Amino acid sequence: MYIADSNRYTQIPYKRCGNSGLKLPLVSLGLWHNFGDVDRYDNSLKIVTRAFDLGITHFDLANNYGPPPGSAERNFGKMLKNELASYRDEIIISTKAGYTMWDGPYGDWGSKKYLVSSLDQSLKRMGLEYVDIFYHHRYDPETPMEETIQALELVVRQGKALYIGLSNYDAEQMEQAVKILSSLGVRCLINQPKYSMFDRKPEKSLFSTLGKHGIGCIPFSPLAQGLLTDKYLKGIPEDSRAGKSHGHLRPNQVTDDKLNRIRLLNDLAVKRGQSLAQMALAWVLRIPEVTTVLIGASSVVQLEDSLGCLKNKSFSSEEISTIESILNS
Numbered sequence: 001m002y003i004a005d006s007n008r009y010t011q012i013p014y015k016r017c018g019n020s021g022l023k024l025p026l027v028s029l030g031l032w033h034n035f036g037d038v039d040r041y042d043n044s045l046k047i048v049t050r051a052f053d054l055g056i057t058h059f060d061l062a063n064n065y066g067p068p069p070g071s072a073e074r075n076f077g078k079m080l081k082n083e084l085a086s087y088r089d090e091i092i093i094s095t096k097a098g099y100t101m102w103d104g105p106y107g108d109w110g111s112k113k114y115l116v117s118s119l120d121q122s123l124k125r126m127g128l129e130y131v132d133i134f135y136h137h138r139y140d141p142e143t144p145m146e147e148t149i150q151a152l153e154l155v156v157r158q159g160k161a162l163y164i165g166l167s168n169y170d171a172e173q174m175e176q177a178v179k180i181l182s183s184l185g186v187r188c189l190i191n192q193p194k195y196s197m198f199d200r201k202p203e204k205s206l207f208s209t210l211g212k213h214g215i216g217c218i219p220f221s222p223l224a225q226g227l228l229t230d231k232y233l234k235g236i237p238e239d240s241r242a243g244k245s246h247g248h249l250r251p252n253q254v255t256d257d258k259l260n261r262i263r264l265l266n267d268l269a270v271k272r273g274q275s276l277a278q279m280a281l282a283w284v285l286r287i288p289e290v291t292t293v294l295i296g297a298s299s300v301v302q303l304e305d306s307l308g309c310l311k312n313k314s315f316s317s318e319e320i321s322t323i324e325s326i327l328n329s
């Protein structure tokens with residue numbers, strides 16, 4: 001029986017999520033990879049409990065995480081039931097719907113039918129009465145946004161979710177969503193965009209839009225799925241995401257151009273006395289609108305290494321311009 005470390009709230013700072021009442025740890029853990037039925041349950045459990053011991057109170061899921069889809073929620077539900085039940089009120093659990101989950105016209109995208117049924121399924125899989133945050137996972141160009149937002153508002157009113165999140169919505173889509181939400185008298189808590197040294201789209205206008213509306217931000221894939229570490233410098237390890245057949249990072253994404261930049265970034269990280277993973281996470285946290293950085297981990301060692309980013313989060317202007325020149329050359 002797991003008993004949480006009594007020092008867990010001395011390990012990591014918590015930051016207010018936009019203008020809301022909710023604070024999130026500066027680092028949150030996502031269960032996209034490494035928590036499905038293809039993974040070792042004992043390893044997944046070790047990562048989750050170690051994260052909680054280190055002060056990570058926020059765990060991010062989605063209906064389709066696995067593989068197979070749904071299995072990450074089921075496995076996390078088992079952990080909640082067997083190990084973490086007494087800590088439910090100390091944990092922020094998010095899930096999402098928006099990508100393909102089941103066959104037919106109601107298992108994908110952004111209709112009210114899909115979102116409401118999917119959340120019901122997620123709650124069953126996790127054995128929960130409510131999730132803390134329910135996200136629409138991606139913008140749906142075919143469903144009127146009013147319908148999608150009404151579905152999110154409905155589940156909040158029903159008490160099946162406490163807060164609303166939007167993921168993969170750009171600045172323009174957020175502006176539209178904010179208008180609809182305010183007409184319904186509800187707010188969006190948080191936006192979840194892809195953001196890392198290798199994918200900087202949110203810098204253009206998303207961050208400022210979120211800041212303007214008091215919406216929090218939780219960037220995903222801050223290590224570009226593991227590329228922003230030193231692991232690929234000597235080839236593709238078999239047990240890495242790019243080396244596994246079900247990993248979303250494919251070997252052809254580990255290009256020579258990326259490797260050259262990774263090598264230079266790694267040299268700078270070593271000069272700063274950090275691992276490259278730590279520097280890449282600190283770099284994401286430099287954005288004032290970012291509430292928390294959403295990491296993945298395939299082992300406790302990686303989790304602990306990544307959390308070490310909090311020991312040195314500041315960058316000199318020289319370091320920032322060195323990074324800019326590496327990324328833009």
Ligand code: NDP
Pocket residue numbers: 029030031032033034060061137167168192219220221222223224225226227229230231239240241242277278294295296297298301302303305306
């Ligand atoms: P990262 O960019 O942090 O990549 C995580 C992977 O990098 C790990 O699984 C591991 O891969 C490797 N890694 C992590 N830490 C280290 C370290 N310290 N040293 C060396 N290697 C390391 O994030 P993810 O792509 O996993 O995304 C994080 C979360 O974001 C997801 O779990 C999910 O919750 C969310 N997400 C949301 C999406 C959305 O559309 N809203 C889309 C994608 C993710 P390896 O297996 O190689 O060891």
